[in-house]
């Protein structure tokens with residue numbers, strides 16, 4: 083089932099603009115471009131940071147292998163509650179900061195993950211937390227795994243270069259606002 087536009091999602095995003103950084107969920111074009119580098123046949127464990135209303139989450143679940151797992155970390159409890167209503171046994175939702183990836187993977191007895199997908203508005207998060215989140219993404223990705231994210235600016239580009247062996251950038255106008263897509267390979 084494709085995520086539909088719900089006014090209530092935009093209202094939640096606007097009410098929490100200081101942590102969401104946007105007024106509308108990502109477009110289907112942005113989501114398609116973001117997830118394009120994933121090989122869903124071989125990927126068995128994906129972490130999603132900042133899933134919000136679940137528009138990226140739903141796209142992941144539609145394409146994921148039946149034996150894959152998706153672990154979502156969402157800071158906003160209202161969005162976390164909304165995500166828990168998605169009926170899919172592959173999905174694990176945590177109302178938690180993205181910096182706590184390791185402790186959540188420990189709870190699930192998971193070592194490393196294939197991919198981390200992020201919609202986090204890094205420019206709105208304090209520098210210390212951004213450093214902890216990015217270090218944790220790098221530490222918990224398998225070799226060859228990908229950190230796929232979109233950002234509305236290039237402010238954090240320099241933070242990715244030391245942590246990943248390859249960082250590729252694309253840009254899409256097909257979202258409001260237009261966005262940079264990062265494909266960071268460990």
Ligand SMILES: C[S@@+](CC[C@H](N)C(=O)[O-])C[C@H]1O[C@@H](n2cnc3c(N)ncnc32)[C@H](O)[C@@H]1O
Nearest residue numbers: 101102107108132133134156157158179180201
């Ligand atoms: C731009 S919205 C993205 C929502 C959705 N994934 C999309 O693409 O439309 C960013 C989301 O990140 C969440 N968020 C912000 N800081 C976070 C953090 N430190 N840890 C986890 N989630 C966070 C916000 O609550 C919000 O739901």
